[in-house]
Amino acid sequence: MTTISLDKLKELVELQRPGYTLDQQFYTDPDIFEIDLNTFFLNHWIFIGHISRIPNIGDYFLFETGNESVIVIRGTNNQIYAHHNVCRHRGSRICVENNGNKKVLVCPYHAWSYNIDGSIKSARLMPENFNKDEWGLHKCNLRVYEGLIFINFSDHPDDFNEFIKPTSLFIELHDLSNAKIAHREVYPTYGNWKLTLDNFHECYHCQPSHPEYCQVHDAEYILSFGGGSQSSGVESKSFNKRLEDWNNKVQSLGHLTGVYYEKEFSQYSRSAERTPLSGGRLSETKDGKPAAPLMGKFKERDGGYTSVGPSPFNSLLMCNDFATLFTFIPKGPIETDVELTWLVHKDAVEGKDYDLQNMVWMWDKTTIADKKIIEDNQKGVLSKKYKPGPLSKMEKSLDSFKTWYLRRLLLSI
Numbered sequence: 001m002t003t004i005s006l007d008k009l010k011e012l013v014e015l016q017r018p019g020y021t022l023d024q025q026f027y028t029d030p031d032i033f034e035i036d037l038n039t040f041f042l043n044h045w046i047f048i049g050h051i052s053r054i055p056n057i058g059d060y061f062l063f064e065t066g067n068e069s070v071i072v073i074r075g076t077n078n079q080i081y082a083h084h085n086v087c088r089h090r091g092s093r094i095c096v097e098n099n100g101n102k103k104v105l106v107c108p109y110h111a112w113s114y115n116i117d118g119s120i121k122s123a124r125l126m127p128e129n130f131n132k133d134e135w136g137l138h139k140c141n142l143r144v145y146e147g148l149i150f151i152n153f154s155d156h157p158d159d160f161n162e163f164i165k166p167t168s169l170f171i172e173l174h175d176l177s178n179a180k181i182a183h184r185e186v187y188p189t190y191g192n193w194k195l196t197l198d199n200f201h202e203c204y205h206c207q208p209s210h211p212e213y214c215q216v217h218d219a220e221y222i223l224s225f226g227g228g229s230q231s232s233g234v235e236s237k238s239f240n241k242r243l244e245d246w247n248n249k250v251q252s253l254g255h256l257t258g259v260y261y262e263k264e265f266s267q268y269s270r271s272a273e274r275t276p277l278s279g280g281r282l283s284e285t286k287d288g289k290p291a292a293p294l295m296g297k298f299k300e301r302d303g304g305y306t307s308v309g310p311s312p313f314n315s316l317l318m319c320n321d322f323a324t325l326f327t328f329i330p331k332g333p334i335e336t337d338v339e340l341t342w343l344v345h346k347d348a349v350e351g352k353d354y355d356l357q358n359m360v361w362m363w364d365k366t367t368i369a370d371k372k373i374i375e376d377n378q379k380g381v382l383s384k385k386y387k388p389g390p391l392s393k394m395e396k397s398l399d400s401f402k403t404w405y406l407r408r409l410l411l412s413i
């Protein structure tokens with residue numbers, strides 16, 4: 001249970017200055033972390049994995065955050081289930097390995113067993129009036145959309161269709177239901193989830209920290225990071241012109257163009273856009289050449305880059321031939337897992353159709369560099385000398401994220 005009073009938190013929220021970073025407590029305090037977790041992460045639809053992670057009946061993986069653990073498992077008829085990993089007898093964890101294959105879920109404590117669909121299979125020596133039907137596993141809200149597994153921990157989840165609608169055309173363009181995982185990597189990061197996301201919301205740090213990213217995305221794009229037309233960065237006339245020319249060319253191919261962002265405050269914080277890669281590159285690779293066979297609804301390679309943020313906790317970054325999907329998982333007050341999943345066309349063969357190192361090159365190097373700068377940032381923020389600092393013109397997206405966070409938090413208090 002949290003010990004910070006809601007009045008105190010409200011007072012603290014109202015003291016935050018626009019255009020500055022947050023007070024220290026927001027990046028360090030265990031009580032605020034618990035409130036954050038319940039208000040945000042456990043209250044949003046979160047993409048947690050691609051269906052190809054569990055291809056066979058009985059394949060499962062655990063998704064864990066805070067005190068919560070969910071078993072995501074493939075049942076018969078290819079249906080995917082999400083069950084809370086809490087035995088209905090006396091509450092033990094049922095699955096303790098991070099992933100595996102199980103035809104029956106057996107609790108290690110007193111051996112109650114559950115079918116893949118969560119119903120009880122057997123419970124020994126229970127009284128005559130024990131009704132098995134009442135003691136199935138608690139279900140977690142789940143939605144499989146375009147091959148992407150989303151869950152929502154809320155007892156009253158937002159309507160999924162309403163949530164996904166504004167970004168759906170951008171996602172569906174890449175036909176991720178016909179993709180497979182080429183690689184998956186977790187980057188445990190010693191940093192509060194907001195500090196981790198602050199870093200992801202700005203490209204002020206890209207020049208000093210990300211030579212690989214700056215090679216693929218040109219300086220003008222980086223300057224106007226967040227989309228030229230969204231003006232969340234520094235307005236760049238030359239990038240806007242290049243975007244306009246590219247839009248015209250791509251529209252003539254019948255491909256999607258455009259941008260989406262929340263024009264007004266809402267409980268969501270969604271965004272989507274398509275932009276050209278730098279210098280006529282066809283993919284997010286070192287030499288700009290294709291990384292893998294074409295995927296999605298593209299008639300031909302258009303050298304575009306689709307960025308979708310269905311919530312602050314996910315980024316779907318997609319070229320014509322592969323996709324890099326991010327999940328930011330708050331694990332503790334100063335601990336966040338950054339999980340990356342790289343997808344390619346389901347028929348692509350590693351070593352023949354794509355070179356894995358070439359494909360993961362940019363985001364692997366960039367995420368390792370981000371981990372380092374976030375961790376150094378967190379160490380400084382823990383110091384008694386930390387005070388909120390002023391944001392630059394290239395950190396407008398960070399400021400918007402911070403404003404959204406405070407407003408949303410205030411509404412829940």
Ligand code: FES
Nearest residue numbers: 087089090107110
């Ligand atoms: S706690 Fe699971 S069988 Fe007893």
Ligand SMILES: [Fe+2]
Nearest residue numbers: 199205210370
């Ligand atoms: Fe970065």
